[in-house]
Amino acid sequence: xxxxxxxxxxxxxxxxxxxxxxxxxxxxxxxxxxxxxxxxxxxxxxxxxxxxxxxxxxxxxxxxxxxxxxxxxxxxxxxxxxxxxxxxxxxxxxxxxxxxxxxxxxxxxxxxxxxxxxxxxxxxxxxxxxxxxxxxxxxxxxxxxxxxxxxxxxxxxxxxxxxxxxxxxxxxxxxxxxxxxxxxxxxxxxxxxxxxxxxxxxxxxxxxxxxxxxxxxxxxxxxxxxxxxxxxxxxxxxxxxxxxxxxxxxxxxxxxxxxxxxxxxxxxxxxxxxxx
Numbered sequence: 001x002x003x004x005x006x007x008x009x010x011x012x013x014x015x016x017x018x019x020x021x022x023x024x025x026x027x028x029x030x031x032x033x034x035x036x037x038x039x040x041x042x043x044x045x046x047x048x049x050x051x052x053x054x055x056x057x058x059x060x061x062x063x064x065x066x067x068x069x070x071x072x073x074x075x076x077x078x079x080x081x082x083x084x085x086x087x088x089x090x091x092x093x094x095x096x097x098x099x100x101x102x103x104x105x106x107x108x109x110x111x112x113x114x115x116x117x118x119x120x121x122x123x124x125x126x127x128x129x130x131x132x133x134x135x136x137x138x139x140x141x142x143x144x145x146x147x148x149x150x151x152x153x154x155x156x157x158x159x160x161x162x163x164x165x166x167x168x169x170x171x172x173x174x175x176x177x178x179x180x181x182x183x184x185x186x187x188x189x190x191x192x193x194x195x196x197x198x199x200x201x202x203x204x205x206x207x208x209x210x211x212x213x214x215x216x217x218x219x220x221x222x223x224x225x226x227x228x229x230x231x232x233x234x235x236x237x238x239x240x241x242x243x244x245x246x247x248x249x250x251x252x253x254x255x256x257x258x259x260x261x262x263x264x265x266x267x268x269x270x271x272x273x274x275x276x
Contacts (some may be wrong), residue, residue: 006035008256011042012065020063022274023249027261035257044071060256061093069132076101085139088132091252105133106140108248116239117214121186122146130159134191152178182209189216195225202227211235220245223275242275
């Protein structure tokens with residue numbers, strides 16, 4: 001590949017499910033930019049060496065997906081406030097020989113939420129899961145005006161640490177109480193990988209969820225997850241995860257390829273067919 005072609009990639013384990021190469025490929029073609037975006041299947045144990053390899057080979061940077069986001073934070077030479085708030089990195093930029101970390105998950109989530117439901121209500125937000133994406137979502141929702149958080153996690157102690165770290169007006173429920181935790185929710189967000197193609201299903205009874213609540217799923221394959229299908233059938237406003245993927249991808253693309261790309265109807269239709 002010639003030296004004037006800028007390169008980036010997405011790392012994860014597994015990574016074959018990622019639509020990021022299609023997303024960035026679409027933008028590269030649309031704007032006539034000489035660039036390439038590929039995938040790298042990397043385990044958490046191999047991440048440090050993989051980041052060094054990317055830098056040494058002249059890559060502009062990379063995205064990180066499950067399960068690398070949290071493991072990446074101590075490996076950064078430089079990181080911004082978004083990483084510190086979320087405790088995770090999803091965007092890496094190589095600049096002047098240093099590895100810079102960013103987290104655009106929260107930005108992408110809120111932009112997507114506002115697109116689908118400008119009148120979203122953050123009075124009582126139920127969050128399923130406390131991984132790197134979850135913390136980015138929590139930080140951005142709080143900055144956007146969300147008030148009370150209900151964190152539901154298999155390891156309650158981990159959720160308690162997040163409540164303390166973010167100084168949240170919040171409460172924690174064990175996973176076994178996830179059904180009851182939905183009572184009085186105004187916003188429900190699945191930040192786990194449950195329900196993703198190839199992963200275990202998300203077992204969640206929506207009976208106690210108010211029908212006025214908005215339901216979001218960070219999973220985008222399938223595009224309409226079983227959670228969103230069930231929520232829509234009972235009258236809830238639903239927000240799929242594909243828009244979040246596209247909006248969070250803007251930060252890296254601008255750093256690597258020099259342009260803030262647009263999330264257009266054409267892009268939605270293109271990506272939607274791939275995710276379906």
